[in-house]
Amino acid sequence: MYDVIVIGTGICGAAAARELSRYDLKVLVLEKGSDLCSGASRGNSAMVHGGFDADPGTEKAKYNVAGNRMFDQLCGELNVPFERSGTLILATTEAEVPELYRLKEKSIENGVETILMDTEALKKRWPDMKADAPGGLFCPSGGMVCPYGLVFALCENAAENGVEFRRSALVTKVERAGEAWDVVLASGERLRTKIVMNCAGTHADEFNNMVSDRKFTIIPRFGGHIIMDRKYIPWVDTTITQTPTPLPTGGHTKGMGIMPSVDGTVILGCEATDHTDKDDVSLPRESIDQIVNYFKGFWKYLPISAASEEFPMDGIISAYGGLRPHPDTDDFVIGEAPGAPGFINAAGIESPGLTAGPAIGKHIAELAAEMLDAAPDASFDPVRHVKKPFRVMTDEERAAAIAENPDYAKIVCRCELVTEAEIRDAIRRPVGARSVGGVKMRTRAGMGRCQGGFCQNRVVEILAEELGIAPTEVLLSGEGSNILTGECCEVHFKEAEA
Amino acid sequence: MRKVDLLVIGGGSAGMAAAISAYEAGVRDILVVERSGALGGVLNQCIHNGFGLHRYNEELTGPEYAKRNIDRMKELGIPYLLNTFVIGLTGDRVATVVNPDEGQYRIKAGAVILAMGCRERARGALLIPGSRPAGILTAGTAQRYLNLQGYVPGKEFVILGSGDIGLIMARQLVLEGVKVKEVVEIMPYSSGLTRNISQCLHDYGIPLSLSSTVTEIRGKARVTSVVVAKVDEARRPIPGTEREIPCDTLLISAGLIPENELTEQAGIVMSKGTKGAEVSECLETSAEGVFSCGNVLHVHDLVDHVSEEGDAAGYHAAMYLAGKSGGSSKKDRIRVLPGNGAGTVVPQYITRGGDPEEEIRLMFRPRAVYRNAKVLLRCGDRTAAAKKMMVLTPGEMCTVTVRRKDLGDAETVTAEVEA
Numbered sequence: 001m002y003d004v005i006v007i008g009t010g011i012c013g014a015a016a017a018r019e020l021s022r023y024d025l026k027v028l029v030l031e032k033g034s035d036l037c038s039g040a041s042r043g044n045s046a047m048v049h050g051g052f053d054a055d056p057g058t059e060k061a062k063y064n065v066a067g068n069r070m071f072d073q074l075c076g077e078l079n080v081p082f083e084r085s086g087t088l089i090l091a092t093t094e095a096e097v098p099e100l101y102r103l104k105e106k107s108i109e110n111g112v113e114t115i116l117m118d119t120e121a122l123k124k125r126w127p128d129m130k131a132d133a134p135g136g137l138f139c140p141s142g143g144m145v146c147p148y149g150l151v152f153a154l155c156e157n158a159a160e161n162g163v164e165f166r167r168s169a170l171v172t173k174v175e176r177a178g179e180a181w182d183v184v185l186a187s188g189e190r191l192r193t194k195i196v197m198n199c200a201g202t203h204a205d206e207f208n209n210m211v212s213d214r215k216f217t218i219i220p221r222f223g224g225h226i227i228m229d230r231k232y233i234p235w236v237d238t239t240i241t242q243t244p245t246p247l248p249t250g251g252h253t254k255g256m257g258i259m260p261s262v263d264g265t266v267i268l269g270c271e272a273t274d275h276t277d278k279d280d281v282s283l284p285r286e287s288i289d290q291i292v293n294y295f296k297g298f299w300k301y302l303p304i305s306a307a308s309e310e311f312p313m314d315g316i317i318s319a320y321g322g323l324r325p326h327p328d329t330d331d332f333v334i335g336e337a338p339g340a341p342g343f344i345n346a347a348g349i350e351s352p353g354l355t356a357g358p359a360i361g362k363h364i365a366e367l368a369a370e371m372l373d374a375a376p377d378a379s380f381d382p383v384r385h386v387k388k389p390f391r392v393m394t395d396e397e398r399a400a401a402i403a404e405n406p407d408y409a410k411i412v413c414r415c416e417l418v419t420e421a422e423i424r425d426a427i428r429r430p431v432g433a434r435s436v437g438g439v440k441m442r443t444r445a446g447m448g449r450c451q452g453g454f455c456q457n458r459v460v461e462i463l464a465e466e467l468g469i470a471p472t473e474v475l476l477s478g479e480g481s482n483i484l485t486g487e488c489c490e491v492h493f494k495e496a497e498a
Numbered sequence: 499m500r501k502v503d504l505l506v507i508g509g510g511s512a513g514m515a516a517a518i519s520a521y522e523a524g525v526r527d528i529l530v531v532e533r534s535g536a537l538g539g540v541l542n543q544c545i546h547n548g549f550g551l552h553r554y555n556e557e558l559t560g561p562e563y564a565k566r567n568i569d570r571m572k573e574l575g576i577p578y579l580l581n582t583f584v585i586g587l588t589g590d591r592v593a594t595v596v597n598p599d600e601g602q603y604r605i606k607a608g609a610v611i612l613a614m615g616c617r618e619r620a621r622g623a624l625l626i627p628g629s630r631p632a633g634i635l636t637a638g639t640a641q642r643y644l645n646l647q648g649y650v651p652g653k654e655f656v657i658l659g660s661g662d663i664g665l666i667m668a669r670q671l672v673l674e675g676v677k678v679k680e681v682v683e684i685m686p687y688s689s690g691l692t693r694n695i696s697q698c699l700h701d702y703g704i705p706l707s708l709s710s711t712v713t714e715i716r717g718k719a720r721v722t723s724v725v726v727a728k729v730d731e732a733r734r735p736i737p738g739t740e741r742e743i744p745c746d747t748l749l750i751s752a753g754l755i756p757e758n759e760l761t762e763q764a765g766i767v768m769s770k771g772t773k774g775a776e777v778s779e780c781l782e783t784s785a786e787g788v789f790s791c792g793n794v795l796h797v798h799d800l801v802d803h804v805s806e807e808g809d810a811a812g813y814h815a816a817m818y819l820a821g822k823s824g825g826s827s828k829k830d831r832i833r834v835l836p837g838n839g840a841g842t843v844v845p846q847y848i849t850r851g852g853d854p855e856e857e858i859r860l861m862f863r864p865r866a867v868y869r870n871a872k873v874l875l876r877c878g879d880r881t882a883a884a885k886k887m888m889v890l891t892p893g894e895m896c897t898v899t900v901r902r903k904d905l906g907d908a909e910t911v912t913a914e915v916e917a
Binding site for chain 2 (some may be wrong): 226227231280281282283284285287288314316317318319320395398399402403406407409410411414415417449450451452453454456457461471472475476477478479480481482483484485486487488489
């Protein structure tokens with residue numbers, strides 16, 4: 001019997017798993033996707049919110065502010081890039097200025113530092129802004145992190161500290177079994193545990209509603225993003241967003257923004273549209289058009305307009321969609337579910353969920369540890385031991401890395417400068433990559449301007465070697481996503497045999 | 499820091515031609531740096547024939563064409579490094595290279611020839627809506643799987659874009675025993691060579707849909723279908739014209755982009771039109787002693803022309819090293835501009851002075867299809883050169899030459915199409 005089973009490896013599940021690994025507990029984490037972080041935490045704006053925007057007194061405000069304060073230490077321990085690059089809310093019309101004052105007041109209540117800026121102050125700080133904006137609100141504690149990079153790191157560290165992980169493990173049912181719980185997989189397998197942690201993203205309502213008296217519904221809220229070439233990053237030193245927009249089905253969105261990713265690319269997005277399918281992240285044309293059209297107008301207010309006068313369509317390298325789990329309660333659902341002792345929710349974790357996740361994970365892990373009267377594990381190592389990417393190494397670090405392992409001198413992905421050593425390491429690490437997509441998310445091989453056109457062939461070969469499988473068995477992501485369908489002339493041989 | 503007289507970045511057809519030509523013009527201290535495990539570049543995966551008709555008067559396969567250059571390189575004893583990446587370049591010709599045998603180090607070069615080739619435009623840059631399953635790849639990636647690794651990447655193909663690699667792949671996939679359902683082209687004409695349309699599509703009964711594009715990709719794990727729609731003159735899909743084509747693979751052959759990351763890193767002035775460096779007729783960029791040739795300068799149709807441009811770059815780099823020419827970026831020069839019906843012209847500048855009898859070759863892509871047209875080089879009201887063409891199409895590079903003395907003392911020369 002497990003002490004804790006965590007359902008889902010988004011930011012909350014991953015953070016909870018790592019926090020649980022501080023204790024002497026038997027913990028299993030289940031992920032329905034073929035790889036970790038296959039839901040809401042994968043496709044979002046990558047922002048670490050300051051916390052000035054959430055309504056004071058809500059769970060959102062509490063965990064946003066607490067989560068934000070954890071990032072420096074957490075990312076330091078896990079060796080994950082994190083930048084406090086700040087967030088600027090820009091009012092482009094006089095009519096939006098009162099909104100800045102409203103946000104300023106909220107930030108004071110939430111205990112978050114913000115600075116109101118007038119046109120002059122804005123121009124002084126960002127001389128490249130072409131059009132005059134009437135005002136802005138700058139939050140220095142806002143930041144950027146790679147969301148899936150953080151999740152992978154949390155899971156790796158949890159695994160190194162003894163947590164068990166299973167991928168492609170779809171949970172279909174959670175049932176009461178005396179004092180304990182049975183977690184039933186799609187395969188029919190039943191796993192018994194004292195505590196269940198429901199971190200199931202857009203599906204968290206389904207598990208809660210199986211066991212708790214307090215029901216809620218999660219609406220999958222879609223948002224699309226566009227990624228721009230890294231050559232624009234010198235003009236994007238901070239996140240700039242429009243003033244928040246209220247949404248018809250409740251809540252609001254940060255609105256469209258331009259974000260400097262920690263990997264050196266530029267992210268644009270996102271809009272918010274309610275969907276019905278909880279897993280479909282297909283990007284509709286309307287979403288792309290909405291982002292492009294918005295930025296065509298917003299462009300002149302942004303410092304990036306100094307790099308390209310008009311919105312540069314040829315600067316786009318990719319686009320992606322993502323779903324946020326919006327709860328009809330309009331606030332995070334956190335803690336033990338009423339009428340279901342030992343069933344702990346971290347549900348409805350929409351924006352600012354990425355920021356709040358580490359604090360939520362910590363809280364629910366502590367809750368479980370208390371319920372189980374768990375003792376701390378003396379061997380817990382909070383540090384994830386990993387070399388930094390070749391791309392950002394100094395000359396000396398590169399020389400040392402190559403001397404130790406010549407595979408560091410074999411560049412596989414030229415756009416993002418990823419070496420063969422890093423790709424092999426990404427496969428060999430705890431809960432490592434098992435697919436081309438897994439390698440891409442962990443190393444950035446294939447994420448640059450050529451989108452894998454050059455490196456995919458080699459990545460397939462390396463995966464086949466490392467996993468001991470044929471190249472035709474190598475997957476892009478999940479089951480059935482084989483990249484190659486056969487060997488050359490196989491068809492002719494088959495015809496000849498027949 | 500290591501030193502070399504001439505550093506050639508890229509060991510494909512342009513780089514090899516440049517190195518050989520520089521050697522023949524007297525340069526001895528040359529180093530060719532190639533990132534893959536063999537010289538030859540993309541030619542190694544182009545196992546079809548049709549290469550060398552102009553240069554060798556023969557019809558060779560890609561590897562055969564490459565071998566002629568490789569043999570000549572070896573015969574002359576020109577040094578080259580394989581599996582070696584150039585990861586940095588400065589405007590004053592210091593390159594940072596890395597390879598497994600020597601680690602990472604810097605090379606200071608007397609002259610540099612940029613010959614990095616081009617890459618394919620990918621799905622991301624095309625912003626095709628829909629899901630992201632397996633079964634979406636560029637034609638060149640598919641060609642590498644097929645010809646160098648021995649694997650087939652799908653069973654039923656739709657090809658987006660009628661670029662030459664896509665057309666060549668359409669034929670090869672049919673020969674491989676898999677199905678090619680259709681080639682879809684957003685423009686009202688094909689961007690490939692006429693001979694490839696005929697030999698790769700018509701001969702195999704593969705339909706080509708012009709003024710059409712893929713508006714959605716469907717499928718979860720693997721592509722299950724694509725939606726194709728007609729487009730209007732602004733290349734926007736026309737609602738109501740959508741049709742779904744079941745397939746398991748979408749092959750993308752929608753254009754090539756010169757691979758100029760190093761050029762931009764070196765702060766060299768780039769052309770918006772070609773996405774390559776701006777050069778003089780000596781193929782010298784805005785950085786003194788740095789030359790550019792082949793597909794990294796502008797995308798060519800034929801390897802024969804790539805080699806020719808490599809020859810020229812090698813020769814001019816040799817002259818620069820001998821102190822006989824170059825530094826063109828600083829001297830008095832004529833600006834070459836595209837006029838009516840012409841895309842960006844290469845070179846962008848012509849040096850004033852120099853041999854008045856020299857024949858200078860200008861190249862550009864026509865903006866549309868023209869019949870019975872005239873290509874003119876105009877200096878103000880005066881016509882400096884003219885050439886009649888039966889057909890002009892954006893898929894085929896147009897070349898026109900002019901004697902330096904015929905340019906006179908013009909400030910600018912404009913290439914235009916009179917239809």
